[in-house]
Amino acid sequence: MRETLAHHRLISGRAAENGLPGSPAVREGRELVKALACRRCHVAGGAGNRWATSLDRVVWSREVGGLTRSIEEPVEFMPRFGMGPPQIQSVIAFLLHGAARGPGGAAYQVRFAARGGPPRSVFDERCGGCHRALLAAGPAGIASAGPNLSGLLSDEYPASAPGNEAWTPALLQRWLDNPRSLRPQTTMRPVRLEEDERRRLLQEFLAPDRLANSVRAPRTDRGAR
Ligand code: HEC
Numbered sequence: 527m528r529e530t531l532a533h534h535r536l537i538s539g540r541a542a543e544n545g546l547p548g549s550p551a552v553r554e555g556r557e558l559v560k561a562l563a564c565r566r567c568h569v570a571g572g573a574g575n576r577w578a579t580s581l582d583r584v585v586w587s588r589e590v591g592g593l594t595r596s597i598e599e600p601v602e603f604m605p606r607f608g609m610g611p612p613q614i615q616s617v618i619a620f621l622l623h624g625a626a627r628g629p630g631g632a633a634y635q636v637r638f639a640a641r642g643g644p645p646r647s648v649f650d651e652r653c654g655g656c657h658r659a660l661l662a663a664g665p666a667g668i669a670s671a672g673p674n675l676s677g678l679l680s681d682e683y684p685a686s687a688p689g690n691e692a693w694t695p696a697l698l699q700r701w702l703d704n705p706r707s708l709r710p711q712t713t714m715r716p717v718r719l720e721e722d723e724r725r726r727l728l729q730e731f732l733a734p735d736r737l738a739n740s741v742r743a744p745r746t747d748r749g750a751r
Pocket residue numbers: 558559562563564565566567568577578579581584588593594596597601603604605607617634635636660674676
């Protein structure tokens with residue numbers, strides 16, 4: 527299986543080390559996927575949110591060169607991570623290492639709805655002028671003044687709330703009421719939401735199909751996270 531993958535794809539350099547679970551490339555790739563929070567949008571190594579294509583499946587259908595370009599020159603709704611070629615090779619080595627277990631899980635295609643027209647969500651209306659995010663309703667927002675908020679309130683979003691805590695609905699509410707009460711230096715200004723908007727916004731992040739949209743980490747991977 528390992529040989530088949532390697533020969534089929536002409537994997538070079540660090541990516542070729544994918545067969546060795548403890549190899550430095552696989553280890554580095556696993557750490558990068560965790561540190562850069564790829565899983566808030568993708569399933570990778572058997573865990574993550576399904577807002578974008580499962581990376582465990584994509585490594586079966588795309589050449590390493592194409593994967594590398596997708597990470598170097600990401601689409602509008604994927605952040606640019608600024609990884610160098612060696613780091614990207616490590617990430618791909620990690621993905622191939624996971625994929626060698628088989629292409630489990632259904633592929634998920636992001637719904638890129640037609641842009642323009644009236645706002646489709648509270649997020650579009652109240653946050654989308656500064657942020658982007660993948661939501662149950664589809665990609666939303668037009669700008670990158672603030673971070674991409676895909677997966678906010680899910681387990682996979684970085685614990686970037688004050689004190690390196692995970693974002694919760696209550697913390698998000700305090701943040702929106704007065705960002706500087708949580709992060710004195712922040713440049714985000716308060717956003718006042720009506721009760722109804724607040725409820726709808728939370729639903730947009732915690733969509734009813736959220737559970738169907740994420741897969742739990744397998745036991746082995748969880749220990750490592
Ligand atoms: C904020 C959401 C988000 C994050 C975080 C993110 N991506 Fe993506 N990624 C996307 C979207 C959207 C696409 C394009 C649509 C699709 O393929 O699902 C994409 C596409 C890709 C593709 C091409 C897939 C294909 O179909 O060919 C690769 C490879 C990829 N991402 C790798 C990564 C890696 C590695 C990380 C972490 C370093 C990462 N992504 C983090 C949203 C994200």
